[in-house]
Amino acid sequence: MNIPFNVPYLTHKESEYIQQVLQSRKLAGIGVFTQKCQAFFEKHYGIQRALLTNSCTDALELCASLLDLKEGDEVIVPSYTFVSTASAFALRGAKIVFCDSRKDHPGMDEEQIEALITSRTRAIVPVHYAGVACNMEKILQLAKKHQLFVIEDASHAIDSFFTFSDGTKKALGSIGDLGTFSFHATKNISSGQGGLLAINNISFIERAEIMWQNGTNRASFLKGNVDKYSWQDLGSSYYPAEIIAAFLWAQLEKLEHIQQTRVKQWEYYSQELQALSVSLPYIPPYATNNGHIYYLLAPSLDTRDELIAQLAALGISSAFHYSPLHSSDYYRKKYDSSPLPQAERYGKQLLRLPLFVELSMEQQEFICASFKAICLRQAAQEIN
Numbered sequence: 001m002n003i004p005f006n007v008p009y010l011t012h013k014e015s016e017y018i019q020q021v022l023q024s025r026k027l028a029g030i031g032v033f034t035q036k037c038q039a040f041f042e043k044h045y046g047i048q049r050a051l052l053t054n055s056c057t058d059a060l061e062l063c064a065s066l067l068d069l070k071e072g073d074e075v076i077v078p079s080y081t082f083v084s085t086a087s088a089f090a091l092r093g094a095k096i097v098f099c100d101s102r103k104d105h106p107g108m109d110e111e112q113i114e115a116l117i118t119s120r121t122r123a124i125v126p127v128h129y130a131g132v133a134c135n136m137e138k139i140l141q142l143a144k145k146h147q148l149f150v151i152e153d154a155s156h157a158i159d160s161f162f163t164f165s166d167g168t169k170k171a172l173g174s175i176g177d178l179g180t181f182s183f184h185a186t187k188n189i190s191s192g193q194g195g196l197l198a199i200n201n202i203s204f205i206e207r208a209e210i211m212w213q214n215g216t217n218r219a220s221f222l223k224g225n226v227d228k229y230s231w232q233d234l235g236s237s238y239y240p241a242e243i244i245a246a247f248l249w250a251q252l253e254k255l256e257h258i259q260q261t262r263v264k265q266w267e268y269y270s271q272e273l274q275a276l277s278v279s280l281p282y283i284p285p286y287a288t289n290n291g292h293i294y295y296l297l298a299p300s301l302d303t304r305d306e307l308i309a310q311l312a313a314l315g316i317s318s319a320f321h322y323s324p325l326h327s328s329d330y331y332r333k334k335y336d337s338s339p340l341p342q343a344e345r346y347g348k349q350l351l352r353l354p355l356f357v358e359l360s361m362e363q364q365e366f367i368c369a370s371f372k373a374i375c376l377r378q379a380a381q382e383i384n
């Protein structure tokens, strides 16, 4: 058997919608499909204004621009995340202050945030790892107390939710002042590359629309509010071509099917892989599971790498990530704060199993059987 780690899902409506764009000859962005995709996020997830971007990285950079960061401003970011979460803010001159992960979950440890806040702190950037919510109630309280912005990196977190202690349930990405989503080929919903900026704090809407369209007031012009458009502010070409939006729309139409399938596969792993030497993912009571990543924690770096090698020998691709950012080649020399043991631990011990819509039951059974056998062999070697 040869089981890849990820196969991007195709609904087979993508080419039909792309064909419609080609026929319309309206190839540049902000056309019908862009509007449809943005309206989908606004309607389903209670986002005040959604703007499609070329990537989640783009959306994060747009957030950093909207904050008007000055040299010396600080932004609190988890160390255990993809590079873009930090680099987007570093690129705009911010000092990155890294926060450790929780012991029971790779998401940022909300109990450690307050000690990192200084008079220069401007924002907290929680990443909802594997689509599992950070403790947004606590993070919003801290932000309010210290007058900080909250930017959710929801790139894993489409269609996942946080429940507040009063019972209110909110979609991830709709809770902070700003939120960002990714439609990279490795995410649940994909357009190959793509992203979205969610604006929940309405005071950002007007300026975000200007920055999104090269720093011009083209949006006002198209609405008929001004008779010509011109350079108003800093900005860039953040919106995707209409072909990308057409592709994305086909995927959004199938969101329910994609999510249900992935969650079922996730739950199957959870059932099958109990009582082994690895620890299984924890979902806090306030969070939902959107089946983005199935991860396990091996007892050590060696056992993790051995698991990957032995799975590979059976034709099963598994993967690890992330190298903690505070100890990365780029940041190590600048990092002058305390060690982040949980981020290091996830970097060394976390392992991800194949999870994609077209993964068959037969393949999943084979993965689980193989995984169990390898774990048992490893445990037996430990004893000898």
Ligand SMILES: *Cc1c(COP(=O)(O)O)cnc(C)c1O
Residues within 6 Å of the ligand: 054, 055, 056, 057, 058, 081, 082, 084, 085, 127, 153, 155, 156, 181, 182, 183, 184, 193, 194, 195
């Ligand atoms: C995928 C990812 C990104 C970047 O998304 P792109 O759309 O590829 O720019 C940012 N943050 C996290 C946590 C991610 O997993």
